[in-house]
Amino acid sequence: MAKVFHVLVKPGNAQKILANEFDRLKKVIIKSISEASGYVSAEDVDSVEDVPPFDRSEVDGYAVDHKWVEGSEEDSPTELEVVGEIEIGKYPKLEIKGAKAAYISTGSALPRGADSVVMVEYTSRAGNYIKIFRSVVPGENIAHAGSDFFVSEPLLRKNGIVSSENIALLASSGISSVRVFDKLKIGIVSTGNELVSPGGKIKQGEIYDSNAYYFKSMLEGTGLVECSLLGILPDDRIKTEDFINGNKDRYDVLISSGSTSAGFHDLLYKVIEDLGGKMLFHGISIKPGKPTFAAAFETSIFLGMPGFPLSAGSVMRYIVVPAIQSAFEFPEVKSRLVALPFRINSERGKDLVLPAIISGSKRAYPIFGESGSISRLAYADGFIVIGSGKSYYETGEKVPFFPLSHTKREILFIGSNDPLMERVILDASRYPTIINAGSWGGVDAIRAGEADVSGVHLLKNGEYNTFLLREEDQRKYLMLRGFSRTQGWVSRSGVSSFSKVLRGNLTFVNRNKGSGTRDLIETEIERELGHSFENENIKGYYWEAKSHAAVARAVQQGRADAGISIQFYATILGLKFHKIRDENYDILIQRDFFNSKRGKKLVLELKKAKKYSMDFPGYLFPQNIGDTIS
Numbered sequence: 001m002a003k004v005f006h007v008l009v010k011p012g013n014a015q016k017i018l019a020n021e022f023d024r025l026k027k028v029i030i031k032s033i034s035e036a037s038g039y040v041s042a043e044d045v046d047s048v049e050d051v052p053p054f055d056r057s058e059v060d061g062y063a064v065d066h067k068w069v070e071g072s073e074e075d076s077p078t079e080l081e082v083v084g085e086i087e088i089g090k091y092p093k094l095e096i097k098g099a100k101a102a103y104i105s106t107g108s109a110l111p112r113g114a115d116s117v118v119m120v121e122y123t124s125r126a127g128n129y130i131k132i133f134r135s136v137v138p139g140e141n142i143a144h145a146g147s148d149f150f151v152s153e154p155l156l157r158k159n160g161i162v163s164s165e166n167i168a169l170l171a172s173s174g175i176s177s178v179r180v181f182d183k184l185k186i187g188i189v190s191t192g193n194e195l196v197s198p199g200g201k202i203k204q205g206e207i208y209d210s211n212a213y214y215f216k217s218m219l220e221g222t223g224l225v226e227c228s229l230l231g232i233l234p235d236d237r238i239k240t241e242d243f244i245n246g247n248k249d250r251y252d253v254l255i256s257s258g259s260t261s262a263g264f265h266d267l268l269y270k271v272i273e274d275l276g277g278k279m280l281f282h283g284i285s286i287k288p289g290k291p292t293f294a295a296a297f298e299t300s301i302f303l304g305m306p307g308f309p310l311s312a313g314s315v316m317r318y319i320v321v322p323a324i325q326s327a328f329e330f331p332e333v334k335s336r337l338v339a340l341p342f343r344i345n346s347e348r349g350k351d352l353v354l355p356a357i358i359s360g361s362k363r364a365y366p367i368f369g370e371s372g373s374i375s376r377l378a379y380a381d382g383f384i385v386i387g388s389g390k391s392y393y394e395t396g397e398k399v400p401f402f403p404l405s406h407t408k409r410e411i412l413f414i415g416s417n418d419p420l421m422e423r424v425i426l427d428a429s430r431y432p433t434i435i436n437a438g439s440w441g442g443v444d445a446i447r448a449g450e451a452d453v454s455g456v457h458l459l460k461n462g463e464y465n466t467f468l469l470r471e472e473d474q475r476k477y478l479m480l481r482g483f484s485r486t487q488g489w490v491s492r493s494g495v496s497s498f499s500k501v502l503r504g505n506l507t508f509v510n511r512n513k514g515s516g517t518r519d520l521i522e523t524e525i526e527r528e529l530g531h532s533f534e535n536e537n538i539k540g541y542y543w544e545a546k547s548h549a550a551v552a553r554a555v556q557q558g559r560a561d562a563g564i565s566i567q568f569y570a571t572i573l574g575l576k577f578h579k580i581r582d583e584n585y586d587i588l589i590q591r592d593f594f595n596s597k598r599g600k601k602l603v604l605e606l607k608k609a610k611k612y613s614m615d616f617p618g619y620l621f622p623q624n625i626g627d628t629i630s
Contacts, residue, residue: 007283008283008284008285008290009281009283009284009285010284010285011284011285011286011318011319013281014281014284014292014294014319014323015319015322015323015326016323017280017281017294018280018294018301018303018319018320018323018324019323019324019326019327020327021280021294021296021301022184022253022301022323022324022326022327022328023327025184025252025253025299025300025301026181026182026184026327026328027181027182028042028179028180028181028182029179029180029181029182030177030178030179030180031177031178031179031180032176032177033167033170033171033175033176033177033178036162036167036177036178036180037162037163037164037167038161038162038223039161039162039180039181039182039183040159040160040161040162040180040181040224040328040329040330041156041157041158041159041160041161041162041166041178041179041180041181042158042179042180042181043156043158043178043179044154044156044157044158045154045155045156045170045175045178046152046153046154046155047149047150047151047152047153047154047155047169047173048151048173048174048175049151049172049173049174050145050146050149050150050151050549050553051146051148051149051169051172051173052143052144052145052146052147052148053145054091054109054110054145054557054559055109055110055142055143055144055145055554055559056107056108056109056110056142056143057104057105057106057107057108057110057117057141057142057143058106058117058141058142058143059106059117059119059120059141060104060105060106060119060120061103061104061117061118061119061120061121061122061123061141062080062082062101062102062103062104062117062118062120062123062130062132063086063096063101063102063103063104063110063111063114063116063117064080064096064100064101064114064115064116064117064118064132064136065096065097065098065100065113065114065115065116066115066116066135066136066137066138066140066542067536068080068098068099068100069118069132069134069135069136070135071135072132072133072134072135073133073134073135074133074134077124077131077132077133078099078131078132079099079129079130079131079132080099080100080101080129080130080132081099081100081101081128081129082100082101082102082103082125082128082129082130083096083100083101083102084102084103085102085103085104086102086103086104086105086108086109086111087105087108088105088106088107088108089108090108090109091109092108092109092110092111092112094111095111095112095113096111096112096113096114097113100113101118101130101132102114104117110142110559112507112558112559113507115138115139115142115540115542115543116136116137116138116139116140116141116142117136117140117141117142118132118134118136118141119134119141122134137542138541138542138543138544139542139543139544144545144546144550144554145550145553145554145557145559146547146549146550146553147545147546147547147550148172149169149173150547150549150550150553151549152419153422154422154426155169155170155173155175156169156170156178157426157430157431158430159328159329159330159430161223161330162178162180165380181328183224183225183226184224184225184226184252184253184324185225185226185228185250185251185252185253186219186225186226186227186228186251186252186253186254186255187227187228187230187247187250187251187253187254187255188212188215188216188227188228188229188230188254188255188256189212189230189231189232189233189243189254189255189256190209190211190212190231190232190233190256190257190258191232191233191234191235191240191256191257191258191268191307192232192234192235192258192307193234193235194206194207195207195208195209195232195258196208196209196232197209197231197232198210198213209232210309211257211258211305211307211309211312212229212257213229214309214312214313214316215227215255215257215305215312215316216229218316218317218321219316219320219321219324222321222324222325222330223330224324224325224328224330225253225324228251230243230247233256235267236267237267237271240267240268240271241271241274241275244271244272244275244302245275248275248297248299248300248302249297249299249300251300252299252300252301253300253301253302253303254300254301254302254303255302255303255305256268256302256303256304256305257305257306257307257312258305258306258307268293268302268304269282269293269295269304272295272302273295275297276297277295277296277297277302278295278296278297279293279294279295280293280294280295280296280301281293281294284315284319286314286315286318286319289306289311289312289314289315289319290306290311291304291306291311292304292305292306292315292319303320305320329430336401337398337399337400337401338356338358338362338363338364338384338398338399338401339362339363339364339396339397339398339399340363340364340366340384340393340394340395340396340397340398340399341359341361341363341364341365341395341448341450342395342448343392343393343394343395344366344386344392344393345391345392346386346387346388346389346390346391346392346393347386347388348388354366354367354383354384354386355367355379355380355382355383356380356381356382356383356384356401357379357380357381357409357412357433357435358381358401358409359412359445359449359450359451360412360449360450360451360452360590360593361448361449361450363396363450364384364399364401365414365445365450366384367379367380367435379433379434379435381403381409381433382401382402382403383401383402384399384400384401384402385399385400385402386399387399408431409431409432409433410429410430410431410432410598411425411428411429411431411432411433411452411453411598411602412432412433412435412450412451412452412453413425413432413433413434413435413451413452413453413454413455414435414437414441414442414445414446414450414451414454415435415436415437415438415439415441415442415443415445415451415453415454415455415456415588416436416438416439416442416454416455416456416457416515416516416585417436417438417547417548417549418455418485418585419568419616420483420485420568420609420612420616420619421455421482421585421587422434423609423612423616424602424605424606424609425453425602425605427605427608428598428601428602428604428605429598429601429602435451436546436547437514438512438514438515438516439454439455439456439457439458439514439515439516439519440458440514440515441514442454442455442456442588443456443458443468443588446476446477446588446590447476447477449476449590451590452589452590452593452598452599453587453588453589453590453593453602454587454588454589455482455585455586455587455588456468456516456585456586456587456588457485457516457517457583457584457585457586458516458519459516459519459520459523459583460519464583464584464586465479465584465586465629466479466629468588469629469630476590476591477588477589477590477591478588478589478591478594478628479586479587479588479589479628479629480586480587480588480589480603480606480626480627480628480629481584481586481587481622481624481625481626481627481628481629482584482585482586482587482606482625483585483609483619483620483621483622483625484582484583484584484585484619484620484621484622485566485567485568485582485583485585485618485619485620486566486567486579486581486582486583486618486619486620487517487520487564487565487566487567487579487580487581487582487583488564488565488566488567488570488577488578488579488580488581489562489563489564489577489578489580490551490552490555490562490563490564490565490569490570490573490575490576490577491555491561491562491563491575491576491578492555492556492558492561492575492576493561493576494576494578495561495562495576495578496578497528498524498525498528498529498538499528499529501538501539501561501562502537502538504561505539506539506561506562507539507540507543507559507560507561507562508538508539508540508541508543508560508561508562508563509540509543509545509550509551509554509555509559509560509562509563510540510541510542510543510544510545510563511544511545511546511551511563511564512544512545512546513544515546516583517548517564517565520564520580520581520583521564522535524564524580525538540560543560545563548565548566548568548569549565549569551563551564551565551569552565552569552570552573552575553569553573555575556573556574556575564580566618567579567617567618568616568617568618568619570618571617571618577618582620586629587606589602589603603626604626606625606626607625607626609621609625610625
């Protein structure tokens, strides 16, 4: 008796049913990072090392104190004594004092006393002396410790595709293996007496099988499955039973095409029921593709697809592939031309390739940073290419965008680095992008509509952050009360003032311009030493670290004597801490995002942040955390 389609499921319901079944069949395995690319992560993975682990040179040259080569030019070079050579892979014991220099190779650790590196191309050496033909600025040709990423920073999120960029991050942190979801094993068979495999000869009434090859290429294109072609199955009940019995425990999914409708020779659904399979649905309210069915065995599922290529292709494209992607939380990626958020100059004779994110304004926001940075690739959605055919590309001009990741974004944060805020964001979303651009970088991104959220701690005339509410652009965004964190001196010996730094001729590690902590530092110098004090007299003033972590790590490793950071990093690195003040770290949020589902989730997690009080020493949680400041 022929099968009658009594109840047809809607396409969306069919997709959900299949997604649940694919999710049930996922298995967790451990893969070496050399083999993990393309798999879906089954765990969150955090860094176990700083990268780079020390201040290192980005070029071959000479490590110097920049003050001793100021004004160096080709016609009036500066002469320095070479006091040694720093080999790569060995930590330097020498110190640069006064008019001295040390030869340093690319990747070698920077010695104490040096704050910049002069490229070897701008020097001339004779014996133990070199002539310097070009001045340098503090930090030039140096990658600072922890400037790429710091211990405990997330490298890989659960349910994210392990990309080549993630592999680089994991390897840089010393992680050799990762838990991943195994790819679904899919066996594909075509059914029908009329089918012949490509390459064979057909007789009248026969056709070449195309569906199996189509399925395989489309499914494997997701990166989530491995397919095997199992040949052609004739319309024979005994052979069909033998085939299903022999393969239902070998594969996670069996997919057939043909023999699914209500015709006399349509055996599959009858055989499956007789073998104990449970029908999930038989028939979808879609045209073409109506006779599709799905059945569940204990360790696998069977998916019966229509025989006609258009029907089969429609179901595969609009139901099966999205269901697999949904099970792995892996949305489909599209490529396109994307506009720039601001003017970018091109490189003469070169195409400029920049990692970029797609910002809140749907423009390609480039991620700038040091040439050795790996994390820029991990954060990026893809690359933009700035061609060399013109001098610059103007704001709004479209450039090619090449996707890297298949992961969707739910929150884009651009602003001041804070470990607690990162935790809040990760609690609110599985797919955030966090760009640490400093407080003022965050303000600019919010003003331009690039970021959804920013964190700021800006001090102006004794007032934290709220002065921003008086600017005209403020109508575009809201300010939420965040939390307070304790800022102060971090040192190994108990440094507590700039006066002590000066008296002891100690090395101070500064923060980068544009950061809220730099504003605090400038305020403290003026308060303590007076308005007329020349800041460059502080040893290390031009040494600009780009995060609280980098400051604390420089002190902990002995490359600096003191710096200003947050109590959190002093505690976890075992440093002495002297409080300067509690600062307000508040949140800027786009009004549209604030009213969205994701925005409300973020605000909720911010309000619950006090649950981390034991994990984050030096933080204060006000009663109005998460409330709007007006």
